Amino acid sequence: xxxxxxxxxxxxxxVTIARILWMLVTAILALMILFPLLWMVSIAFKTPAESxxxxxxxxxxxxxxxxxxxxxxxxxxxxANSFFVSASVTVIALFFHTMAGYALARLRFPGREIxxxxxxxxxxxxxxxxxxxxxxxxxxxxxLNTYAGLIVPAIFNAFGIFLLRQxxxxxxxxxEEAAIVDGASYWRIYWSIILPLSRxxxxxxxxxxxxxxxxxxxxxxxxxxxxxxxxxxxxIANFKSQYSASWNYMMAASTIVAIPTLVLFIIFQRxxxxxxxxSGLK
Amino acid sequence: xxPEQKKPDQxxxxxxxxxxxxxxxxxxxxxxxxxxxxxxxxxxxLPMVLSLVLAVFEVNGFGGYRYVGxxxxxxxxxxxxxxxxxxxxxxxxxxxxxxxxxxxLGLALLVQKTNRFNAIMRAMFFAPHMVSLVxxxxxxQFMVVDKIGVINKLTPLLGIAGISFLGDPQFALxxxxxxxxxxxxxxxxxxxxxxxxxxxxxxxxxATIDGAGPFHCFWHVTLPLLKPTSFFVLMVSMVAAVxxxxxxDIIYVMTKGGPAxxxxxxxxxxxxxxxSFGAFGYAAAMSSVLVIVLMLVTAIFFAMTKGGRxxxx
Numbered sequence: 358x359x360x361x362x363x364x365x366x367x368x369x370x371x372v373t374i375a376r377i378l379w380m381l382v383t384a385i386l387a388l389m390i391l392f393p394l395l396w397m398v399s400i401a402f403k404t405p406a407e408s409x410x411x412x413x414x415x416x417x418x419x420x421x422x423x424x425x426x427x428x429x430x431x432x433x434x435x436x437a438n439s440f441f442v443s444a445s446v447t448v449i450a451l452f453f454h455t456m457a458g459y460a461l462a463r464l465r466f467p468g469r470e471i472x473x474x475x476x477x478x479x480x481x482x483x484x485x486x487x488x489x490x491x492x493x494x495x496x497x498x499x500x501l502n503t504y505a506g507l508i509v510p511a512i513f514n515a516f517g518i519f520l521l522r523q524x525x526x527x528x529x530x531x532x533e534e535a536a537i538v539d540g541a542s543y544w545r546i547y548w549s550i551i552l553p554l555s556r557x558x559x560x561x562x563x564x565x566x567x568x569x570x571x572x573x574x575x576x577x578x579x580x581x582x583x584x585x586x587x588x589x590x591x592x593i594a595n596f597k598s599q600y601s602a603s604w605n606y607m608m609a610a611s612t613i614v615a616i617p618t619l620v621l622f623i624i625f626q627r628x629x630x631x632x633x634x635x636s637g638l639k
Numbered sequence: 640x641x642p643e644q645k646k647p648d649q650x651x652x653x654x655x656x657x658x659x660x661x662x663x664x665x666x667x668x669x670x671x672x673x674x675x676x677x678x679x680x681x682x683x684x685l686p687m688v689l690s691l692v693l694a695v696f697e698v699n700g701f702g703g704y705r706y707v708g709x710x711x712x713x714x715x716x717x718x719x720x721x722x723x724x725x726x727x728x729x730x731x732x733x734x735x736x737x738x739x740x741x742x743x744l745g746l747a748l749l750v751q752k753t754n755r756f757n758a759i760m761r762a763m764f765f766a767p768h769m770v771s772l773v774x775x776x777x778x779x780q781f782m783v784v785d786k787i788g789v790i791n792k793l794t795p796l797l798g799i800a801g802i803s804f805l806g807d808p809q810f811a812l813x814x815x816x817x818x819x820x821x822x823x824x825x826x827x828x829x830x831x832x833x834x835x836x837x838x839x840x841x842x843x844x845x846a847t848i849d850g851a852g853p854f855h856c857f858w859h860v861t862l863p864l865l866k867p868t869s870f871f872v873l874m875v876s877m878v879a880a881v882x883x884x885x886x887x888d889i890i891y892v893m894t895k896g897g898p899a900x901x902x903x904x905x906x907x908x909x910x911x912x913x914x915s916f917g918a919f920g921y922a923a924a925m926s927s928v929l930v931i932v933l934m935l936v937t938a939i940f941f942a943m944t945k946g947g948r949x950x951x952x
Contacts, residue, residue: 380756383749387763390821394766396789397778411792457675466668472676474941479683481875481937483884485906486929489913489922490689491682513678543667572771574888579914590773594892597777604781611774622769626762633826634833 397615400608408605422609426596432613434585435592442507442577442588443570447563450512455559458521459551463533464543473522480515484575492579506580507588511570517562524558525551561632564625568618589614687930693923704920711924721925723900724908727812731904732880734816735823739876740869742820743827748857750828751835761832765825772822772888779818780805780893808901811894815902818889827872834868835861867944874940882906882933905929 400408402418426432460466461473484491491510500506532554536546552559574590581587587595593614600606622629658666694711696704715721746764750757767775783790783804794800804814842860851859862869879885883906890896896903896911903911905925913922 379749383757383760386746386749387760390825391763391766393775393778393782393821394770396782397774400781409787411789453674453678456671460668460671464664464668464671466665469668472672475684476675476679477941478934478937479679479687481878481882481940482683482687482930482933483879483882485883485887485910486926486933487683487686487690488910489919489926490686490693492913493689493693493919494681494685509678510682513675513682515679515683518675543664543671547671568769572773574771574773575891590771593777594773597892607777607781611777615770615774618769618771619766622762622766630761630765630829634829634836 394615394619397608397611400604401612403605405603405605408608422605423613426606426610426613430592430596430610431584432589432592432610435587435589436613436617438507438586439571439588439590442504442511443567445504445508446511446570447566449508450514450517450566451559451563453512454517454521454562455552455555456547457518458525459547461518462522462525463528463551476515476518480519488575488579495580500580502581502583502586504586507577507586510580511573511576517566520562521555521558524555528554558632561628564621564629565632568621568629571618687934690923690927690930693920694927696920696923698917698919707920711921714921715924715928720900720903720908724903724905727901727903728881728883728905730812731816731819731886732877734813735819735880736873736876738816738820739823739827740872742824743872744831744865746824746828747831747835751832761828764828767822768825770822772885773892775818775822776889776892779814779821783814805894806898808899811898811901815886815890815893818893819885822889823876823885827876830872831865831868834865837868838864870943874936878933878936882929 395413399413399415401422402420403410403415404417404419404421407415407417457476461469461476495501495506495510500509528551532550533546536550541549572590573588574594577588578591578594581591593610596610597607600610695706695708697707697710698704750760750764770778782788785791785803785806786801788804790804791800791802794802802810804810838861842864843856846856846860883904886904887906887910890902890904890907891910894902896907906929909922909925909929912918912925
């Protein structure tokens, strides 16, 4: 702990033993934390016979497992479903949430605080808690086993509205003043001034929403029992109960499901980490 | 999406003459909030209320509702599995929350300084959080599987062998807590990093000049100034643990609540009652208790954070 808190910053030439030790501990810890994921990828490339061995690097790497999973199981269909659902939720949610966030932050109208309080009151209510009544409502609306049933209930959450409102509160007032003097409508201000200004937070939220929905399991499991509507997470859970003895297939399937989000993470690492870091209610 | 796009404009054009600027602002405000308000009302507000309503009904098969008064709550009070689920949920939360706090903060302190090496390490610590809970559960299940799992091949090195991590009720819940911790600690590390960044450097400089060592600095500068972040982390992780936000997926895939109900947290028990046994009324009664608890917690949360952290313009 000496390193982090010391107030004098050692220059890069002053590499001390303490610092090397510190880095070594960190690196070993990081590898331990990553190990399960490395293990998953490793087994995905192993032959059935080798999948019981404890070596991290396959002796004779094979693509057979991936071939089997992709051709023997409609995983491509599940992925297409996941993609369609996640993308739709993301686009619609961003549209609605920016509108609501803008109004709650910058327009004055009676009841605004009450509406915000009401939205905030749902902040900590997570899906598992309301899954039973939500299912009853969606069933009553005739949306069981439809894409609408997968998409529509997933759009609405207080988190996105809350973050956007906080962001819009931080913009200076002068931004709209000229437009208001010119008689621009509030829609116009939202569309041509506020939306372009929100590009950074919108791209961060887009990634978060997309990931959350790509990784969602409980709601898709509950609302869609028809196999052609399964998303990847439901597909893999069912694949597991079928193939629990075949590690190599299971890990290949898991790798296929995990790769898109991990790739997204590698590309947008900075945005994802920054947006989450500042989401600690500021 | 077209109608929503037009409404504010139409409203404005038609009303420009009659409505004052103030009323135009009101109308626009309501129209902008409308889509989200309706959606949240139907898909979050209504379910919260409906869980209370459903709780006094018995639902048979598909559609038949019979009013049963408090019967579901009486059943709940007498149901040993409900109380077992409450206990398992409490143990899960009590184990997980402090561990998350310590590990999240620990990782954050480890990679606090901004440099390239730490940036890579942060990403590696956070990587598990990017994988879906279902995949996490699947991978860990195979890592700890009896006898042949890789963890069981490594444990003899530590002098212990032959633990059935998911088959033995004594270990199953601890295993689930561990997997939850592995998945979540990178996320809380980030939250802590955000909090650490907000602590002005001058405080450390002043403390160091006064002769404070690293431990002193941590205890008398970092921890007190980290209070808002700590509060947020403890509150959110506690609520998530009780509401089963992450626990459900992990437990559903890894153990289905077994063995011997040792991992059957409340939310898994509720789900089974509703979707395996069709006892929607009973499940709703249990949900309603959770909803009320969470609403109270949210109210406290809101009251306590309003002061410094949320500012109205």
